[in-house]
Amino acid sequence: MGNFGLDIKLKGDKLIEQIPSIKDKALRINLNDNIYGTFAEIGAGQETVRHFFRSGGSSGTIAKAMSAYDKDFSDAIYGIEEDGRYVTESRLKKMLSHEVELIEKRLDRAKHPNKMFFSYANTVATIDFAKQFKGHGWVGIRYQIEPDEDYNEITIHIRFKETDARLQQETLGILGVNLIYGAFYKYNDPKKLLRYLYDHLDKDQIEVDTINFSGPRFANVDNRLMSLQLVKNGMTDAVMFSPEGKNILPAAVLYKKNILALRGSFRPVTTVNMDMYEKSLKMFLEENKVEKENTFVIFEITLSNLKSEGEIDERDFMDRAELLCSLGQTVMISNFQEYYKVVEYFSNYSKARMGLVMGVNNLVDIFDEKYYRHLSGGILEAFGKLFYRDLKVYLYPMLGEDREVINSENLKVHPRMKELYKFFKFNGKVVDVTDYDEKNLEIFSREVLKMINKGIPGWENMLPEGIADLIKEHQLFGFDPNRVLEEA
Secondary structure: OOOOOOOOOOOOOOOOOOOOOHHHHHHHHHHOOOEEEEEEEEOOOOHHHHHHHHHOOHHHOEEEEEOOOOHHHHHHHHOOOOOOOOOOHHHHHHHHHHHHHHHHHHOOOOOOOOOEEEEEEEEEEOOOOOOOOOOEEEEEEEEOOOOOOOOEEEEEEEEEOOOOHHHHHHHHHHHHHHHHHHHHHOOOOHHHHHHHOOOOOOOOOEEEEEEEEEOHHHOOOOHHHHHHHHHHOOOOOEEEEOOOOOEEOHHHHHOOOEEEEEEOOOOOOOHHHHHHHHHHHHHHHOOOOOOHHHEEEEEEEEHHHOEEOOEEOHHHHHHHHHHHHHOOOEEEEEOOOOHHHHHHHHHOOOOOOEEEEEEHHHHHHHOOHHHHOOOOOHHHHHHHHHHOOOEEEEEEOEEOOOOOEEOOOOOOOOHHHHHHHHHHHHOOOEEEOOOOOHHHHHOOHHHHHHHHHHOOOOHHHHOOOOHHHHHHHHOOOOOOOOOOOOOO
16 A cells, blocks of 8 residues: 555645644643643633643643632732722733742742743633623733743733624633744744634634733834734724833723824824814814813824735834824724724724814715725715714815815815715814914925935924934934935
8 A cells, every 4th residue: 555645736736824723732732841830711711721631731731720710719819900800901910920920939940940831811701691792801821931031921902702602712712722822832923923813713703902022032022013913914903002102902091081083194294283183182172071181082094004005014104103102192003994984993982072183185085985885875874873973073174276275164075975065064063173274284294205205305394393303313204314305
């Protein structure tokens, strides 16, 4: 009996990446004599550790598995949270710290010189009985790659999409194995590690909307860039960064807030953008039911704006986010091409009053039917979603071809859309920013970018204070100090 062509390759065969099964992943870890640690899982059963018990050889991997389900037990072990909640990042961090300390205290290093210790933890809430809230959770691992090396850490926030608690539990178990396997075997390529979280899972089962890497092996990882991958890979619709450049969880900062959002390419951010922001914020704060301390401003860049020749230019994205953060702004990167999707997204977290700041061109675009052909209710469905909430558009004027100022009174939408536009205008859904700086109407991001690229002087004054210096210092947007200055 010969070899029945097991290695035969046919013309036209495509190379398929072999994804190990969940059992194989757990077994590979179990069979490594040096990987040793604990599992602490709260909220969805012991779904992750179950895979390690079942795959065989687990006694060499699992030092302890536990679930402190009772709140008093949990508080006694991990301490009490200030806000009294259990499914939080702070709770996850306490679980990881506590469990790692125990390993170090209880297992003698002299006895285990080659062991790489780890602690895996999750704290989750699966779907509620009424099936109103699908549930979410924090999942993380703290682990070593060398016995005498400091610990690395990966934490993620997830949202369940399935509507059955048992399915959610199984999904969490698979994700947990993928995270542990990726942590040990893909730490050198965090982008791949991210993608592998979805091995044997589907995007409509679970969403990963925040991820943070830390520790010696991830010293050069930019967590904001990792967040961009989440949006790029379709793992989540939007990610946010604080002015300090840290990843923030949208649900945590948007909850019940008044939201004012400015969408743009911000390539680079100009004095127009900042004038739009300052003047519209002033108007927004004068509205009923809008309190300054409860208002959150977001500068949003949509991924469709980040594509350059079909590929997302990550460096370019980082530059834009960096400049906005340096101005003290919160930045959101989203997958939403249409404005109504942005509003729908915010509405998941807040029912309070919202504002969108836009230029005349953007508003005219909104009234273009071609963007809504995929909706069964067409433009009316989109507008229902956009304006049925307590929402206003703050419209910043522009100069027309004859240098006339175009605003909500004289802008031109498609004749078929005229009456629809009038309806929203009449109902006060579109209001003009009247207190604007006229010289700003001459400034366009793309012209500024051209000047920077070609070495044409004079662009510095078109940007907010300090931004030109940052562009020159870091040579952003193609700035080259040695380029021969061209004539304007």
